[in-house]
Amino acid sequence: MESFQITADGPQARPLEGTVHVGGAKNSALKLMAASLLAPGISTIHNVPDILDVTVMAELLRRLGCTVDVDHPLDADPTAELTSGIVRIAVPEELAWEAPYELVRRLRASIAVLGPLVARCHRASVALPGGDAIGSRGVDMHMAGLRELGAEVRVEHGQVVAEVRDGLKGAALWLDFPSVGATENLLMAAVLATGSSVIDNAAREPEIVDLCEMLVAMGARIEGIGSSTLRVEGVDRLNPVDHVTVSDRIVAGTWAFAPAIAGGRVTVKGGVAAHLDLVLDKLLDAGAEISSEADGFTVSVDKRLRSFDVVTLPFPGFPTDLQPFAMALASVSDGTAMITENVFESRFMFAQELARLGADVHTDGHHAVVRGVPLLSGAPVVAHDIRAGAALVLAGLAGKGVTTVAESHHIDRGYPSFAEVLAGLGADVVRLPDSVA
Numbered sequence: 001m002e003s004f005q006i007t008a009d010g011p012q013a014r015p016l017e018g019t020v021h022v023g024g025a026k027n028s029a030l031k032l033m034a035a036s037l038l039a040p041g042i043s044t045i046h047n048v049p050d051i052l053d054v055t056v057m058a059e060l061l062r063r064l065g066c067t068v069d070v071d072h073p074l075d076a077d078p079t080a081e082l083t084s085g086i087v088r089i090a091v092p093e094e095l096a097w098e099a100p101y102e103l104v105r106r107l108r109a110s111i112a113v114l115g116p117l118v119a120r121c122h123r124a125s126v127a128l129p130g131g132d133a134i135g136s137r138g139v140d141m142h143m144a145g146l147r148e149l150g151a152e153v154r155v156e157h158g159q160v161v162a163e164v165r166d167g168l169k170g171a172a173l174w175l176d177f178p179s180v181g182a183t184e185n186l187l188m189a190a191v192l193a194t195g196s197s198v199i200d201n202a203a204r205e206p207e208i209v210d211l212c213e214m215l216v217a218m219g220a221r222i223e224g225i226g227s228s229t230l231r232v233e234g235v236d237r238l239n240p241v242d243h244v245t246v247s248d249r250i251v252a253g254t255w256a257f258a259p260a261i262a263g264g265r266v267t268v269k270g271g272v273a274a275h276l277d278l279v280l281d282k283l284l285d286a287g288a289e290i291s292s293e294a295d296g297f298t299v300s301v302d303k304r305l306r307s308f309d310v311v312t313l314p315f316p317g318f319p320t321d322l323q324p325f326a327m328a329l330a331s332v333s334d335g336t337a338m339i340t341e342n343v344f345e346s347r348f349m350f351a352q353e354l355a356r357l358g359a360d361v362h363t364d365g366h367h368a369v370v371r372g373v374p375l376l377s378g379a380p381v382v383a384h385d386i387r388a389g390a391a392l393v394l395a396g397l398a399g400k401g402v403t404t405v406a407e408s409h410h411i412d413r414g415y416p417s418f419a420e421v422l423a424g425l426g427a428d429v430v431r432l433p434d435s436v437a
Contacts, residue, residue, distance in 0.1 A: 004411070004419050006396030006403040007428040008262075010375045011304070011332055015264030016397075016425040022252045022270035022296070023049045023084030024245030026414050027109075028207035030057050031184050032214055032245060034112035036089040037064065037120060038188060039218050041240035043091065047084045048072075048245055050416045052409065054087065056107045061089060063103065064096045064113065084245070084416075091240070095120055101127035101158060111139060114160060115185035118151055119192035123163040128155070141182035145173045149186070149193055170195030170234055178203040178228065178314045184211055191220040193234040202230045205315040206275050210246040217241045249275035250321045251415060254390055256280065256299045257325035258425070260288055261332065262397035265300040266425060273297045278318055282308050282326075286333065307335030307372055312343050324350045324391035330370035331359035332398045339368040350388040353381040357392075357399050378403040386414035393418070397427055404432070 008014065024047035034057070036043040048054055050072040058068040072085035097117050104110045104127035117124035128139065139160060143153045148171040151164040170193050175182055183203040188211075190197035202208070204226060212225040218241045221233040252271030259266045260283055273280060273292045280297070284290050286305040291298045307330050312320040320343035330337035331354055341347050348363045355361055356379045360371040378401030383389025389411040396403030405411075408431070411418050422429045 001406070001434055002408050003432045004393050004405045004408045005430050005432050006378070006393055006405070007401070008378070008397045008399055008403070010400050011261065011398040012263035012302070014262075014426060014428070015302075016259050016262050016266055016427060017264050018425045019267040019269055020255045020421055020425070022248055022255070022268060023047055023416065025049075025207055025210070025248035025250070026051055026053060027180070027248075027250070028210045029054060029087075029245045030107075030109040031112045031207065031211050032243060033057050033061060033087060033089065034116055035188055035211060035214055036091055036240070037061070037066070037095060037113060037116035038192060038215075039238040039240045040091050040093045043089050043240040044242045045087045045089070046242070046244040048087045049084050049248065052413045053107055053109065056103060057110065058087065060099060060103045060107070060110050060113065063100060064117070065092045065094065066090060097121040097124050099124075099126040104128075111142065111181060112184055112188070114142060114162065115146070115187070115189035118146060118162045118164060119168060119189045122165070122167060125159045125161045127159050141175055141177070141179050142185045145175075145182060145186040146189060148173055149189055149197070168193035170197040170232070173197065173199045175199065175201040177201070180205055180208065183208055183230075187211065187215070187222070187230060187232065190232040191215055191222070191234060191238065195234055197232040197234070199230040199232070200228070202228050203314060204228055206246050206249060206272075214241060214243040217243060247272050247275070250319060250387070252276060253279050253319065253322045254325060254415070256283060256297075257322070257329055258394055258422070259299050259301045260286070260305060261325070261329050261394045262427070263301050264425070265298065267296060267298040269296040271296045278316065279322060282310070282318075304374070305329065305333050307333040307337040307370070309338045311340040314343070320344055320347060321387050323347060324388045325394065327351065327354060327361065327368065327370055328391045328395040328398070330372060331361060331395065332374070332376060333372040335372055337370045337372070339370060341366045341368070349384050350391065353384070353388065353392055354395060356381050357395055357403065359395070375400055377401055380404045380406065382406045383408060383410045386410050390415060390418060393422070393429065
């Protein structure tokens with residue numbers, strides 16, 4: 001497996017400078033691809049990021065009987081600035097209904113095919129998902145909701161098996177937690193159910209809104225989009241559609257944190273500042289300069305920032321996916337920060353790796369106390385998940401010496417050409433092949 005090698009002399013020693021381009025959201029594009037299963041015919045999804053997870057989801061859809069063509073600018077021009085492309089999915093009238101373990105274990109988002117398969121095929125067998133090592137992220141709410149919609153659901157030999165005799169029936173659904181995955185799966189099941197459904201305490205993330213808008217374009221009847229209560233009137237059939245994926249707010253947030261940690265001035269083209277209100281407000285209060293533009297925003301930092309506390313919550317709260325970057329920034333900020341993780345219980349595995357770089361961080365349950373130090377020190381570390389890996393690379397820019405981030409394939413699952421984009425901003429970041437690392 002490849003590693004990333006970062007050579008630096010600490011924050012502000014080599015400030016980042018330039019422009020990055022943010023494409024479609026990983027957390028949306030994968031679910032939009034799953035939603036295409038709901039309508040026989042050819043659906044085309046634009047602004048799809050060129051990342052490993054899209055390749056895996058495409059292969060999963062092929063195993064279910066679809067023909068999938070993935071077209072990315074980087075395939076034709078490795079120097080292309082825009083790294084988002086187009087995915088065309090030809091969905092047959094008769095779908096296979098088993099999602100195999102060897103693919104599902106590589107991609108937690110593959111559980112999103114469960115709802116569409118039950119709705120279309122009246123049965124599904126989807127392996128319990130794998131993915132990032134950041135917590136249990138069980139599928140109990142997915143299963144309970146499908147039962148309310150009339151399906152028989154069980155776990156059998158490591159597979160979630162769901163069957164329904166006469167089609168799904170509308171129901172009133174309540175989520176114990178505003179789970180993005182459960183909201184998506186139950187929504188995609190409900191749009192083809194008979195009668196009305198209500199999903200209360202639904203997730204409100206921009207990616208949920210994006211999925212709703214695609215489903216409505218396909219012919220679904222959904223009210224309350226963007227709120228915590230979704231009302232769905234089932235229809236008999238949906239139609240294929242062309243749809244443009246929403247901008248990736250987590251990638252945009254990552255590039256906002258990059259100059260905050262390393263120093264410099266970075267313009268984030270394609271980033272939607274409104275999706276990051278709380279995050280950008282935190283950086284602004286800490287001493288960063290932020291300006292919004294029609295097609296993005298710019299973050300400028302020429303001094304050590306002040307520490308700030310973070311409490312992760314579902315949207316519109318502070319995103320759990322940006323928590324590792326907040327912790328990395330706190331490690332070199334002036335003061336002490338309290339980080340509270342309320343979404344994924346194992347996300348603090350990142351703190352152990354950050355400590356190897358010299359960060360003064362102590363965890364207790366779902367709280368972490370981070371006392372800022374002026375300078376980190378380069379060391380070998382390991383990426384346990386997408387966001388932790390990217391945050392370790394940025395933390396390496398705030399260290400002195402050489403930092404090697406192993407298992408960098410995790411980063412490639414969420415960021416197109418991450419090392420290359422950083423190098424374009426002036427950072428000394430290179431890929432090391434397995435034989436070198």
